[in-house]
Amino acid sequence: MSLHLQQLLPTYFDASRSETSEVWGKDLRFDKGQRVKIVAPSGSGKTSLMHFLYGLRRSYTGSVHIGGTTLGNLDAEGLALVRQQQLSVVLQDLRLFPDRTVLENLEIKRQLAPYHEAEKITEMAARLGLSGKLGARCGTCSYGEQQRVAIIRALLQPFDYLLLDEPFSHLDNRNAEIAMGLMLEEAEARGAAILFADLERVEFFPYSTLLHL
Numbered sequence: 001m002s003l004h005l006q007q008l009l010p011t012y013f014d015a016s017r018s019e020t021s022e023v024w025g026k027d028l029r030f031d032k033g034q035r036v037k038i039v040a041p042s043g044s045g046k047t048s049l050m051h052f053l054y055g056l057r058r059s060y061t062g063s064v065h066i067g068g069t070t071l072g073n074l075d076a077e078g079l080a081l082v083r084q085q086q087l088s089v090v091l092q093d094l095r096l097f098p099d100r101t102v103l104e105n106l107e108i109k110r111q112l113a114p115y116h117e118a119e120k121i122t123e124m125a126a127r128l129g130l131s132g133k134l135g136a137r138c139g140t141c142s143y144g145e146q147q148r149v150a151i152i153r154a155l156l157q158p159f160d161y162l163l164l165d166e167p168f169s170h171l172d173n174r175n176a177e178i179a180m181g182l183m184l185e186e187a188e189a190r191g192a193a194i195l196f197a198d199l200e201r202v203e204f205f206p207y208s209t210l211l212h213l
């Protein structure tokens with residue numbers, strides 16, 4: 001089982017990008033358990049990459065394979081299954097339901113792709129300082145609180161690969177470190193890999209592979 005990127009390049013990038021990038025246009029395999037830090041300055045295509053790997057966009061040349069499956073060949077149903085079982089994600093655009101409460105947002109996900117018991121939600125919320133917010137509508141929460149909700153949501157399902165696109169952009173160092181600790185624990189419990197794309201190196205992410213986008 002591996003996540004295989006084969007000569008991946010956005011259609012809107014010049015081919016010369018693959019000469020300077022350690023990701024674009026390269027042949028890369030990520031295995032379960034690997035911790036990959038992707039340093040990506042603004043405009044280098046961090047969000048594009050995460051959207052390609054999660055199957056949200058297909059505006060690329062090359063291909064993405066998960067296990068033996070080519071992501072670009074999957075229909076909506078096949079993609080939904082891969083996202084339910086193998087890929088979990090924290091995107092910059094958090095995609096929470098603003099009119100539902102924090103608890104409802106989390107419970108919907110937990111029931112859709114079961115991995116944890118319901119009690120785990122309260123436990124994770126307490127760790128990330130969200131106990132007092134479980135009954136609040138997501139739309140009324142600060143962006144940093146919403147980021148923590150999205151992080152918990154990503155950890156409620158099974159996954160082999162956890163994809164992170166600047167998940168701490170609105171968190172202070174302490175909260176970011178606590179959230180990172182939780183993600184590392186959850187990834188380890190599943191034997192899963194983390195692909196963490198951020199503008200800079202984050203010291204508290206113990207990566208095994210460092211790539212520059």
Ligand SMILES: Nc1ncnc2c1ncn2[C@@H]1O[C@H](COP(=O)(O)OP(=O)(O)OP(=O)(O)O)[C@@H](O)[C@H]1O
Pocket residue numbers: 012040041042043044045046047048049059
């Ligand atoms: N659909 C598209 N068509 C044309 N150009 C695009 C498209 N999507 C992204 N781009 C361009 O590709 C570049 C990378 O965009 P992307 O959003 O992936 O960057 P990023 O590294 O995540 O940036 P930031 O850190 O600033 O959010 C940008 O210059 C953007 O304008």
